[in-house]
Amino acid sequence: MNTAPATLLRSAAELEALGRAAGARRAVVMTMGALHDGHATLVRAARSAAGPDGQVVVTVFVNPLQFGEAADLDRYPRTLEADLAVASEAGADAVFAPSVDEVYPGGEPQVRITAGPMGERLEGASRPGHFDGMLTVVAKLLHLTRPDAAFFGQKDAQQLALVRRMVRDLNFGVDIVAVPTVRDPDGLALSSRNRFLSSEERRTALALPRALFAARDRLVAQQTLHARARALPEREGRAAALTRLGEARAAADTQAVALARPTVAPAAVLAAARAVLDEAAEEEVPLTLDYVALVDPADFTELPDDRVSGEAVLAVAARVGATRLIDNIPLTLGALT
Ligand SMILES: Nc1ncnc2c1ncn2[C@@H]1O[C@H](COP(=O)(O)OP(=O)(O)OP(=O)(O)O)[C@@H](O)[C@H]1O
Ligand SMILES: CC(C)(CO)[C@@H](O)C(=O)[O-]
Ligand code: BAL
Known part of the structure; x- marks a missing residue:
């Protein structure tokens, strides 16, 4: 791994001058x-995709255009020196950290990208104009850095x-690579805004991952039960099923339910998450729920309750004290394969 200090670039001209060897892949x-x-973790993934001869550029820019509340923009942490060290350690070759004037030399741009309907849902509804x-x-930044990925x-x-949608709709010709969420050992998704949480607030904030995991566990439990129920030979009656499974009488009823309804419906997944979030709303340092929704990962529309198979994302946003946090978990609805 390249642990040489990354080169700090402050202007588009410096970025242009960085150049790259012919055929070298650039990852941003x-x-x-x-x-x-x-x-x-993103930088390490970029490094391994670019390869030793490729180039990894990290951009650091607090973009005023995507902030609603001025207070959120003002208090956003700015730690460039430490960022250079983290980026270098993870294998970045360069850190592009332009000023606001460098990115928007003519002031706020008049021509902008419009996120469309997907940009008005969930986060978009809570943070108008954000997307x-x-x-x-x-x-x-894609035009300035011109990466392969x-x-x-x-x-x-x-x-x-x-x-992904912008790149597809507008033919940007760049690979967009997704990296799974990195969490602290207690489950909280790492986020720059976590540093604003007091220890009591952080305890409450843990309801976010707990709610997501409770929903996932609910889904997996139902899927497992259904798979086991399906595996029983048809000629065996419910009594035999009970003995085989070594479960109590109630389990047979559950089995009947599992067979009648092959998988968990969106409402049940959501109910499992809501139960945890409702409890956190009653804490001394309470969680204020913004939304919890089970959505289609392609367009973030909420899944109807009769959707019992396919990919889904369970997304949540909440405030704890003055800090707003988001989290999500990808889920696959339907029978276990
Ligand atoms: N815990 C995480 N796991 C994986 N990727 C992350 C994580 N946190 C941030 N990222 C990704 O890093 C990139 C830059 O995100 P950003 O600088 O906004 O950090 P952040 O921690 O999400 O900050 P904040 O949530 O306070 O805005 C984005 O692609 C974001 O999804
Ligand atoms: C993608 C991004 C750097 C654009 O400002 C920002 O939204 C972020 O950090 O996720
Ligand atoms: N982490 C996404 C960028 C933002 O919150 O503005």
């Missing part, structure tokens, strides 16, 4: 700085889906 990781191990601002800067975290699942 876009960030708003305050780098943590989630970002480092237009995000896509506009991602488009600019760009790496994005699954933690910002709706952002990832929108970037």
